Amino acid sequence: MQLKVLVLAGDGIGPEVTEQAIRVLRTVAAHGDHAFTFEDGLIGGAAIDAAGTPFPPATREAALASDAVFLGAVGHNKFNALPPSERPEAGLLALRAALGGFANLRPAFAHPALADNSPLRPAVIEEVDILFVRELLGGLYFGQPREWNRATNEAWNTMRYTRAEIERVARVAFELAGKRRKKLTSVDKANVLEVSQLWRATVNEVAKDYPEITVEHEFVDACSMHLMNNPRRFDVILTENLFGDILSDEAGVITGSLGVLPSATIGGQVDLFEPVHGSAPDIAGQGIANPVGAILTAAMLLRHSAKLEAEALAVEQAVRTVLESGARTKDLARGQQGTILSTQEMGTRVNDALIDVLRGQAESARLTGVTR
Structure with missing residues (x-):
């Protein structure tokens, strides 16, 4: 090699x-x-x-x-x-x-030898093994327009995704889920954001090509709570750029x-x-x-x-x-x-x-x- x-x-x-x-x-x-x-x-x-x-x-x-x-x-x-x-x-x-x-693939796992390092109870984190699949080239980090207008004391960023961008990262997540425990959780904020509604619809379309994978959808705020009180429910977590950054860092608490x-x-x-x-x-x-x-x-x-x-x-x-x-x-x-x-x-x-x-x-x- x-x-x-x-x-x-x-x-x-x-x-x-x-x-x-x-x-x-x-x-x-x-x-x-x-x-x-x-x-x-x-x-x-x-x-x-x-x-x-x-x-x-x-x-x-x-x-x-x-x-x-x-x-x-x-x-x-x-x-x-x-x-x-x-x-x-x-x-x-x-x-x-x-x-x-x-x-962006970010594993979050519980080492038995490090159980005392987590502020969570050992019973909560035992055998936790999560893989975050974070979309990395879209969303608020790259969307345009973006600006801090100091003259008017305003600032704005743009969360933007295309169907193609969502589909390609979703397929990576589904393929990886197929090699693990065959469960995928897609995280969004579809009750508020149009971008998240497109995200959810696209993930559901891609899921039709992976009937062996169990798919669930979580709002990002609910997911952040469940990561702390029941992280074993997750296997592969698929989400967009900003949510993925925050949630995968939060999961550092598990380790x-x-x-x-x-x-x-x-x-x-x-x-x-x-x-x-x-x-x-x-x-x-x-x-x-x-x-x-x-x-x-x-x-x-x-x-x-x-x-x-x-x-x-x-x-x-x-x-x-x-x-x-x-x-x-x-x-x-x-x-x-x-x-x-x-x-x-x-x-x-x-x-x-x-x-x-x-x-x-x-x-x-x-x-x-x-x-x-």
Whole structure:
């Protein structure tokens, strides 16, 4: 397997956690004789400092020439005085638009080893495994017109979708639901918004092609409540851009930390992978950031871009093994007894566990005569 990855470490803790994720990918490549190549690029605040723009043309060209893009994080408070179109976050939106990925996949799961980290009762979150499919290129984030008119003290954004935009992301969600528990929840606000009425009607039309999938519709406010009191009722949640952003972040409560949640954006010319957490500039450079979200994002890259399912599962198993051993970064310690690991130490623990899992897979394949 040959894979060319553009690495955009970005701002804040991005470089620290990205280093550990790429380390894991190199381990997978070495053990499987895969030819993974990594090229570094600039985005966000780092790009503003070096090139005067959050999304330099060279980064765009390199991204479109890659098989996958791995992003750390963007954003820093020192750029808050800039116009929104010139801030680090504008670079991320421009990258998403350039790559064309319209389906953002955000898993939300309950690690048994982290049950005490969630403010929800263990009985509520036990065995929760949700996959958010968030439409990423439409809605309020990209709709026009949009403006803040300072002269009149007015501001407006436009939520806009076409049937085609809804249908394509719905089909991604239905396909993924078919590989899971065959249940899809579509979230909208169809009792108020015309855009949501189009969304619901389109999802119902697409559902006719997937009779094996159970479909339900939820208003976004009801869904946000059920995520906290009965999250096990959900499997795949399909929703538009803004609702998906809010709900998937809320679901971080289930796991107990955004620092362990990954994401992938697929459907475009090049897939984009980034952990859900932000740049956290207040802890950057201290070696205390949690790399697990970035490492699990690497697993999603293996699954969706490299098509290496066994290796993706190996990374996920390594993370489970390390968490079950009691290893914690500062955000996960929560007053628990034991040693708190640095970013690099946690990465080392996961990488060592991964080597063991990969060796086990190789031995099993040898004994069964399976060639991979």
